[in-house]
Amino acid sequence: MQKQRGSTKAVTSATQSVRSSMTSTPFTRALEHLGADQLVEYYRQMMLIRRFEEKCQEMYTRSKIGGFLHLYVGEEATGVGAISNLQPQDHVFTHYRDHGHAIARGLDINPLMAELFGKDTGCSRGMGGSMHFADVTKNFWGGYAIVGSHLLLADGVALQCKMQKTNGVVMVFFGDGATNGGEFYEALNFAQLWKLPVVFVCENNLFAMGTPLEVHSSVTEIYRKANAFDMKSMRIDGNDLLGVREQVGEAVEHARSGKGPVLVEAMTYRFRGHSAQDTQKYRTKEDVEKHRSADPLEAYRKLLIDEEICPASRLDAIDVQIDAEVDASVEFADNSPVPGNEWLTDAGIYAAPLETLTVDPTLV
Numbered sequence: 001m002q003k004q005r006g007s008t009k010a011v012t013s014a015t016q017s018v019r020s021s022m023t024s025t026p027f028t029r030a031l032e033h034l035g036a037d038q039l040v041e042y043y044r045q046m047m048l049i050r051r052f053e054e055k056c057q058e059m060y061t062r063s064k065i066g067g068f069l070h071l072y073v074g075e076e077a078t079g080v081g082a083i084s085n086l087q088p089q090d091h092v093f094t095h096y097r098d099h100g101h102a103i104a105r106g107l108d109i110n111p112l113m114a115e116l117f118g119k120d121t122g123c124s125r126g127m128g129g130s131m132h133f134a135d136v137t138k139n140f141w142g143g144y145a146i147v148g149s150h151l152l153l154a155d156g157v158a159l160q161c162k163m164q165k166t167n168g169v170v171m172v173f174f175g176d177g178a179t180n181g182g183e184f185y186e187a188l189n190f191a192q193l194w195k196l197p198v199v200f201v202c203e204n205n206l207f208a209m210g211t212p213l214e215v216h217s218s219v220t221e222i223y224r225k226a227n228a229f230d231m232k233s234m235r236i237d238g239n240d241l242l243g244v245r246e247q248v249g250e251a252v253e254h255a256r257s258g259k260g261p262v263l264v265e266a267m268t269y270r271f272r273g274h275s276a277q278d279t280q281k282y283r284t285k286e287d288v289e290k291h292r293s294a295d296p297l298e299a300y301r302k303l304l305i306d307e308e309i310c311p312a313s314r315l316d317a318i319d320v321q322i323d324a325e326v327d328a329s330v331e332f333a334d335n336s337p338v339p340g341n342e343w344l345t346d347a348g349i350y351a352a353p354l355e356t357l358t359v360d361p362t363l364v
């Protein structure tokens with residue numbers, strides 16, 4: 001039977017002594033360095049992403065959310081594990097499948113849900129939607145819709161970190177499909193040439209839209225693409241949260257210490273379609289079920305329970321709390337105003353109407 005634990009310190013020392021004779025693993029090392037409460041916090045983050053996105057799907061079906069919606073369900077361990085290594089002065093860039101990265105970086109879900117609803121209180125004032133979550137106060141520079149384009153932006157910010165000696169690292173997420181585009185090679189070449197502090201995290205979910213990895217890429221071990229640039233690279237299990245945390249942690253340290261960029265290929269799988277409108281004819285239900293049975297979130301929950309880090313009852317209570325937070329974000333979004341028209345011109349999206357402009361007569 002599970003015991004309810006007292007302080008983190010007590011939990012850590014008790015569990016450590018039990019495990020002192022065991023082989024060292026990412027789990028034992030994480031427990032030793034971080035403590036039990038932090039391990040539970042990673043569960044909370046993964047579950048928050050999962051429940052937030054399940055609610056997004058529901059709201060999309062109810063036409064509260066329009067446009068594109070690319071869900072991250074199934075890939076949570078990669079984002080949470082990788083981003084857990086970052087400091088406030090570090091930077092994150094990501095692609096359009098950006099909800100998980102935003103939440104892992106600590107963005108409040110109220111403005112995120114409002115963004116999806118196209119409301120003025122959204123993180124991009126309702127103008128960006130699902131693919132353009134951003135919060136510059138957290139150095140979360142956004143979701144980008146053009147595949148591969150943001151890798152070059154990541155290089156640019158990394159160059160700034162290096163020149164201004166901020167000690168910052170840039171982490172950039174993208175998919176397997178993005179590694180076939182020119183920007184990927186340009187970004188890797190420049191980052192390695194200038195020894196920029198970038199961690200390139202390729203989330204290899206085996207598909208680029210409906211095209212399987214072996215059909216879209218001549219090299220299916222994506223990490224080997226770094227060899228062309230003599231760049232350090234690694235292939236990791238993206239579904240093992242603590243393994244991701246540890247191995248991406250090594251990549252971050254490599255980049256931070258001035259040794260240059262690293263390409264990390266995290267093997268993972270998306271449980272939902274490419275976007276909310278995908279009929280998924282390119283894969284079988286059995287394939288999806290096979291991967292679902294190895295759900296990284298369920299696996300991590302089981303680990304916490306089996307290793308007596310946290311009883312199931314406490315994890316259940318966290319789930320209930322998260323459901324309430326997600327429901328509150330929907331209420332917040334629903335009750336928020338739509339952006340006023342003036343915002344379009346104030347933000348420089350459109351020029352002011354001609355009659356409001358003063359024309360320089362010498363130019364006419």
Ligand SMILES: Cc1ncc(C[n+]2csc(CCOP(=O)(O)OP(=O)(O)O)c2C)c(N)n1
Pocket residue numbers: 097145146147148174175176177178179203205207208209274
């Ligand atoms: C330059 C460009 N080409 C094509 C597209 C259309 N497109 C959107 S997502 C996508 C697939 C990308 O797959 P991957 O990089 O593996 O990321 P995943 O969606 O699997 O996370 C494509 C081709 C685009 N947005 N930008």
Ligand SMILES: [Mg+2]
Pocket residue numbers: 175176177203204205206207208209
């Ligand atoms: Mg992919």
